[in-house]
Amino acid sequence: MLRLAMTTDAETFERVRGPLADRGIAIDHVQAKERALRVSGGREREGPSDADDEFDGFDAGFVYPSRLMEGVVVDARLSVPWVNDREAVLTSRNKAGVLAALDAAGIPTPRTTLVSNPVDEAVVTEAVAPFSYPVVVKPNSATRGVGVATATDLDSLLGVVDYLNLVHDYRATGDKSYLIQEFLPDARDYRAMVVDGAYVGAVERELPPDAVEEGRWKHNVHRGAAATGVDLPDRARELAERTAEALGIDYLGVDLLETDGRLVVNETNARPTVDAATKYKPDFYDRLAGLIERTAAGE
The missing domain is CATH 3.40.50.20 (Rossmann fold)
Known part of the structure; x- marks a missing residue:
């Protein structure tokens, strides 16, 4: 065995x-x-x-x-x-690197700018100029929605940046960069799973109605969202598979946002949580077992 x-x-x-x-x-x-x-x-x-x-x-x-x-x-x-392996984890963890690679491959992503601290306010002001408010501000390497915020105007954006500057001031902080990204209102949030190059299922992540009424918008399961199995259309499946191929990662969670007929890859996760088997295609575990066996064989 x-x-x-x-x-x-x-x-x-x-x-x-x-x-x-x-x-x-x-x-x-x-x-x-x-x-x-x-x-x-x-x-x-x-x-x-x-x-x-x-x-x-x-x-x-x-x-x-x-x-x-x-x-x-x-x-x-x-x-x-x-x-x-380590390279796959590092590739996926670098949100800006992922989006740059996908954009170069012709895969749709949200409009995003990387800011590498330390910079002065003039750089931030110039970086946000092409965007419409609100904008999303997120650390480049964090997971589970940690540190992600929205800014509704330049003052609130600079306030978020002030906080990031405090955090980045510590010498032990490795990645001092953050992203300014377009905000996609009322977007449906999907996590598609790709195993060995093939789409094997997806979940839609949704906040409970009371959380939405309170103004919450981050659909992370670790922050209270529910993940429900869904059958994605062909174009979403193909987008997930193209993302895994572009990044060269065999086992990948691909986060998709859909709004107003627009479908984009928002992030990826090379350490995706596996949900209940009922939320994936019947061959999910067969494909996963085959990938593990080939890995062990050095293929």
Whole structure:
């Protein structure tokens, strides 16, 4: 039986464990953060350092750890190929890089400008000039909607930027860039899943009516939105597949926004949460198992 290492023990781990076991793939959790990790043995010897039992016997890894520093150590200990490796995670995490690559490939995206701190107010003012308010302001590397805000005029935009400047002032902050992006009102929010180049299902993420009435607009599941399985039209499926192909990522969540007949790719996620199997196509787990097997075989 093929053995797969997974560095998350949250929803995805619990949902995929049984279906993949039925297809000959055993999953075990490898803790990659909030722990102590041995880096070296501390003595002279020939060959690799003493093995850690918890890292032994794996044939492949699922998705590279989210914390890249710890990930390097875990990667060295496991010494296996990943379905989504470090490069895939880094590619998807860079929102501006993703949008630039997709735009170059002729894939529709929201109008977006990257601002690299530190800059003065004149640069921000010039950057936002081509946009109509409100605009979306978001950190370039954050996930789950963290730090994303709207600005309704120049003063409110500069207020958001002041906050980002405070955060970016800390030397340990790696990515000091943020995006100014057009706001698409009343857009329907979809997460399409692509496995090994093929669309395998999607969910629509919606806030409850009371949240919408309160003025909330971010459809992140971690912020209270519900994910409902949907059957996307061909043009949306093709857009998701083209996105995965353009980025060269085999297992990818593609976030689509649709409003006024316009369909765009807003973001991608190389560490997408797997939802209930009923929300995907019947061959979802067959395709996923096949991708894992090919990864383990080095293909």
